[in-house]
Amino acid sequence: TANEKDRIINEFNNTEISYPQDASCYELFKNQVKVNPDSIAIYYEMKTISYKQLFTRAENIASYLYDVGVRPNQYIAICLERSPDLIASLLACFKLHCAYVPLDPNLPQSRLLRILNEPGIEAIICQSSTNSKLPLHEINIPTIRLEEELPLHNIPTIEFDIRSPSYRLFTSGSTGEPKTVTIFQSNLLNLLYWAKDTLNPESLKGVLAGSSINFDASVLEIFVPLCWGGKIILAESSLHYHELPAKNQIKMFTGTPSAIAKLIQHAPLSSSVIDIFLSGEGLSKDLVESLFSFKHVKTIINGYGLTELTAYSSVDFISRENDGQITLGKPISNTRIYILNELLEHAPIGVIGNIFICGAGVPYLDEVINISLKNSYFPEIGNEDLLQYMFKTGDIGYYLPNGRIIYLGRADSQIKLRGYRIELLEIERVLKQNPHIVQAAVVLINHERLEKVLVAYFTSVENQEISSTELSIYLGELLPNYMVPTFFVKLDNMPLNNSGKIDRKTLSQIPFLPENKKSTRTTEDNFTYENEIIEVWQNILGIDNIDRFDSFFLLGGHSLLIPEVSLRLAQRLDKKIPLVEFFMHPTVTELANYLKSKDHNKNILPSESFINDTAEDKTNRKNINVLPEIDDNDVAIISLSFRLPNKINNSEALWHNLSKHESLINE
Numbered sequence: 001t002a003n004e005k006d007r008i009i010n011e012f013n014n015t016e017i018s019y020p021q022d023a024s025c026y027e028l029f030k031n032q033v034k035v036n037p038d039s040i041a042i043y044y045e046m047k048t049i050s051y052k053q054l055f056t057r058a059e060n061i062a063s064y065l066y067d068v069g070v071r072p073n074q075y076i077a078i079c080l081e082r083s084p085d086l087i088a089s090l091l092a093c094f095k096l097h098c099a100y101v102p103l104d105p106n107l108p109q110s111r112l113l114r115i116l117n118e119p120g121i122e123a124i125i126c127q128s129s130t131n132s133k134l135p136l137h138e139i140n141i142p143t144i145r146l147e148e149e150l151p152l153h154n155i156p157t158i159e160f161d162i163r164s165p166s167y168r169l170f171t172s173g174s175t176g177e178p179k180t181v182t183i184f185q186s187n188l189l190n191l192l193y194w195a196k197d198t199l200n201p202e203s204l205k206g207v208l209a210g211s212s213i214n215f216d217a218s219v220l221e222i223f224v225p226l227c228w229g230g231k232i233i234l235a236e237s238s239l240h241y242h243e244l245p246a247k248n249q250i251k252m253f254t255g256t257p258s259a260i261a262k263l264i265q266h267a268p269l270s271s272s273v274i275d276i277f278l279s280g281e282g283l284s285k286d287l288v289e290s291l292f293s294f295k296h297v298k299t300i301i302n303g304y305g306l307t308e309l310t311a312y313s314s315v316d317f318i319s320r321e322n323d324g325q326i327t328l329g330k331p332i333s334n335t336r337i338y339i340l341n342e343l344l345e346h347a348p349i350g351v352i353g354n355i356f357i358c359g360a361g362v363p364y365l366d367e368v369i370n371i372s373l374k375n376s377y378f379p380e381i382g383n384e385d386l387l388q389y390m391f392k393t394g395d396i397g398y399y400l401p402n403g404r405i406i407y408l409g410r411a412d413s414q415i416k417l418r419g420y421r422i423e424l425l426e427i428e429r430v431l432k433q434n435p436h437i438v439q440a441a442v443v444l445i446n447h448e449r450l451e452k453v454l455v456a457y458f459t460s461v462e463n464q465e466i467s468s469t470e471l472s473i474y475l476g477e478l479l480p481n482y483m484v485p486t487f488f489v490k491l492d493n494m495p496l497n498n499s500g501k502i503d504r505k506t507l508s509q510i511p512f513l514p515e516n517k518k519s520t521r522t523t524e525d526n527f528t529y530e531n532e533i534i535e536v537w538q539n540i541l542g543i544d545n546i547d548r549f550d551s552f553f554l555l556g557g558h559s560l561l562i563p564e565v566s567l568r569l570a571q572r573l574d575k576k577i578p579l580v581e582f583f584m585h586p587t588v589t590e591l592a593n594y595l596k597s598k599d600h601n602k603n604i605l606p607s608e609s610f611i612n613d614t615a616e617d618k619t620n621r622k623n624i625n626v627l628p629e630i631d632d633n634d635v636a637i638i639s640l641s642f643r644l645p646n647k648i649n650n651s652e653a654l655w656h657n658l659s660k661h662e663s664l665i666n667e
Contacts, residue, residue, distance in 0.1 A: 005346050012403040013336040015359070019193040024160050024185055026094035028192065028227035030055065036229060042084050043233045043246035049084045054226075057085065061092035061146070063153040065123060068142055072097035072158055074122040075168060077115070077141070078213070079103035079130045082236055085146055087222060089125050090213070097158050099165035099182065102213040105130040108477045113138055115170060118180060162186045163364060169216060171307045171421060179308075183363055187310040188219070190360035194333040195224040198315075199252075200299065203275040204230035206251035210238035215420075216311040217279055217303075221254050239263065239559060243579070248272050256280040258418050258560050261287055266563035271296045279303035279312070281416040282407070283326050292320055304328040304407070306393055307421070308376070310361040313337065314405065327404040328397065334360035336380075338390065339399055344381060349399045354411060358390035415444045417452055418560060420482045427456070427485065430478050434471070436461050439494045441502045442485060445512065453556055454485040455512045459494055466490065486556050487512045529573070529592035536568045537588070548588045 023031075032039075037052035070076065076093050078100050080086045093100040101121060103112055113135045116124075124143045126134060131145060166188045171179045207225045209232040211217040225232045233246050238255030241247060241263050252275045253260065260278065263269075269291075275298060276291055283302045291297055299319055305312035314337060316329025331337045339353040340346060347353035358380045380388040394414055397407045414423050424442045431440040440458045460466055468488040475484045495506040534546045541555050552565070562582050570576050575595060585591040 001348070004349050007403075008338070008346055008349070008399065012399065013331060013338075015331050015333055015335055017193075017197075017333045019189060019333075021162050021186065021189065022160065024094060024097065024164070025166065025188055025192065025223055025227060026091060027160070029091060029094075029223075032227065032229045039229070040231050041226060042087060043231065043249055044084050046245050047084075054084065054088055054091070056152075057088040058091035058095060060152050061085075061089055061125070062095040063155055064144065065092060065096060065098075065125075066155050067153060068123065068144060070096055070098060070123050072161070073164055074098050075101050075118075075120040075165070077101045077103050077121050077124040079105050079124060079126040079134060080146070081105075081127065081129055082234065084234070085127070086213070087226075087232075087234070089146070090222065091226075094166065096155070097161065097164040097185075099167050100213070101168045103134070104212065104214050104480070105133040107480055109133075109135045110478050111480065116141065118168070160185075162189070167219070169214065169307050181308050181363070183216075183219075183310050187361055187363055188223070190334055191220065191310050191312065191332070192224060192227050195220065196228050197333070199224070199301075200275055201228075203252035204228055206230070206249045206272065207232050208235060208238060208241065208250045208252065208254050209233065210235040210240070210255060212237075216305070216307045217254065219311045220277070220303075239563070239579070242267050242563075251275065252277055254278075256418060257283050257287055260291070262560045262563050264290060266567050269294050269297070273297060275299045275301065277301040277303060279305070280420075281418070285324060285326055288318060288322075288326065302326065302329060305361070306357075306391070308363075309357055309391055310363070313357045313359075313361055316404065325400075325404070325406075327400065328407050329405070330403055331357075331359070332361075336390075337405060338381070339397060339405070340381075346381075347398065349401055352396055352398045352408060355393045355395040355397050355405070355407075356390040357393060358388060362389055362391055417444065417454065417482065418558070420480075422454075422483055427454070427475070427479065427483055430475060431456060431458065431471070434474055436464060436466055439502070441494065441504060441507055443504055443508050445508055453487065453558070454483075455487045455489060456485040457489045457491055457494070457507050457510065459491055463492065486553075486558065529595045530588050532569065532572050533588050533591055536565055536572070540565060540568070546588065548592075550588060551586045552582065553586055 033051045033055040037055075038050050040048045041051045041054045042049040065076065074096075076089075076098050078086070078089050078093075080089060090100050101115065101118070103115060103124070112133075116135070116139050121141060124134065124136075124141055125146060126143060127146050131143070134143075136143060162185050164185045165182050166185050168180065168182045171181060204225050207221055207230060209218065209221040209225075211221055213222075222232060224230070231249065233244060233250050235241070235244055238253070238259045239262070241250075241253070241255075244250075247270050249272065250270060251272055253269065253273050254277045257278050258281060260276065271294075273294070274296060278300065279302070283300075288300055291300055299317055302316040302318060303312045304314045304316075312332060313335050314328045314331050316327050318326070328337075335357065336359045338346060338356045338358070339351075340356055341351075341353050376392050376394075380390040394411055395407060396409060396411050397405050399405055414421060416422070424444070427442045428440045431437055431442070438459045438461055440456060442454055442456045445453050445455050456471070458466075458471075466488075471488045472484055489510060489512050491510070495503040495510075530548050534548070537546050537550075537552060537555065537557070538544060540561055541552075541557060543555055546555065557565075562579050565582065566577050566579060573595065577595070581594060582591070585594045
């Protein structure tokens with residue numbers, strides 16, 4: 001009705017707020033440096049970085065970039081390990097009014113090359129540990145390797161342009177090619193000012209920054225605290241929460257619902273956490289109830305948005321007195337969300353339709369439009385004369401009478417898996433490029449114990465056998481690790497529906513777990529360890545007769561299940577196992593040998609401690625426990641990790657190539 005349409009436009013989407021547009025994100029950060037230069041900006045491992053230290057490092061990197069020819073509105077690829085230098089490099093890009101382009105060193109080289117061939121990239125920032133992983137021999141782009149000390153030179157004043165690009169990301173695309181997304185300073189500033197006005201200032205004093213800069217969730221985690229005088233606790237991922245020395249400094253937990261669900265199964269949240277900001281996948285009522293069982297948690301924030309639209313477009317602030325409904329909430333400042341039918345007309349309140357988003361989060365269309373995004377943008381209804389555009393999200397939902405939005409799911413083949421947005425068609429396209437594959441279909445399966453897993457069903461040339469390991473290696477060379485299916489099922493023929501298309505519903509009912517087999521006999525020395533491990537794995541994975549040489553990950557295990565495995569083994573064996581060891585020893589016998597060779601009671605990881613040498617930093621950390629003094633002969637192993645070469649996707653692939661004497665291991 002006309003009344004409903006008026007409510008949708010003028011009440012539900014009445015979000016217009018004026019914000020300053022004369023200062024960049026970097027200037028906002030610089031203002032905080034002037035006000036509180038000695039305040040802590042970053043907690044990282046067992047160190048702290050002040051605002052002044054972070055500013056000085058960012059200025060040094062920016063001057064070095066300027067010296068080698070970088071100028072405003074260019075794009076800088078960043079391939080760095082997660083550290084304060086990574087944050088300083090992002091800020092250095094903003095100092096020069098340039099955009100950063102994240103490069104994950106663990107991506108396949110073909111994927112990295114695809115990103116580096118995008119127009120506008122003028123330099124690459126890397127370090128010795130990541131330099132060798134880049135396909136530098138195939139590109140002609142200046143490479144800057146960060147050194148500990150960089151010369152500082154004055155940079156000419158650069159006039160701020162609100163249309164300057166801020167970052168470029170890549171999302172999974174239905175065409176089989178990644179979609180390029182460029183976000184501008186105007187888009188970023190709207191998010192920053194909304195966050196300042198809306199989020200709890202107290203929780204910004206300790207924000208967990210565990211998202212990769214390849215994902216837009218990192219934008220809020222990093223820049224919101226730094227622009228408004230807060231602190232970030234930098235982590236490899238939110239799954240490392242319980243191992244962080246500074247976890248008692250975290251006031252706002254950020255991550256995916258799946259991640260925090262696994263974490264609280266392992267151990268409770270620290271009493272310092274007052275707000276929880278979750279995004280990336282659906283939030284359940286049961287999880288909300290579990291999180292509110294922690295009395296110190298005040299608010300749970302359900303964030304909704306797309307990479308194409310500057311991180312977040314709507315949020316739902318859930319309090320203990322909530323009505324029990326989990327929604328996408330309402331649009332953030334200067335953002336409008338419409339529910340439209342197929343004719344691009346407003347759907348009545350309560351009627352399902354396609355979700356469209358428009359407003360300050362939508363980037364400049366003429367700058368970012370490409371073939372893969374062309375069909376997603378439409379002139380905003382009611383604002384056609386102003387050349388405003390709205391973005392078709394591919395999601396479906398409906399409005400409640402109170403203006404909040406119920407999310408129902410995707411309207412296409414795109415799915416969310418543990419926070420990652422994945423186009424199943426992209427995986428299928430790459431899989432079918434294998435010369436031995438005839439047909440391929442990838443399905444997301446909801447398993448009672450494994451939760452969500454990707455399963456690839458395929459037919460082969462002349463029905464030849466192809467091992468899961470071979471296909472895993474093949475896809476691992478071309479796709480990010482999170483897009484490689486957990487299981488591969490060979491079929492004689494693909495099931496088809498009445499229209500002759502692959503019947504995905506039938507596929508999802510075909511068994512995909514490994515067939516039960518007779519277990520290999522355990523050795524006498526490792527009998528207890530191996531049997532305990534097998535029992536725990538069988539209970540968690542729901543698989544009988546696990547072999548001592550089976551890999552946890554090839555059986556369907558994934559990173560979110562590791563904390564639960566660790567907890568159960570700790571209860572059975574009275575031994576605490578660092579999470580990284582499960583990745584380093586993925587098979588039953590490898591993990592058993594590791595347990596047999598280590599006395600974990602003498603190597604417990606410190607949970608909350610800092611090493612600090614300066615009196616100034618000690619003063620800033622009055623509430624943090626400090627490690628006891630240690631003798632010269634004492635050594636504490638804090639953590640251990642390693643990276644496999646780009647062409648190696650898992651430990652099975654590593655041994656597969658070693659056994660064939662293939663020269664893929666060169667680092």
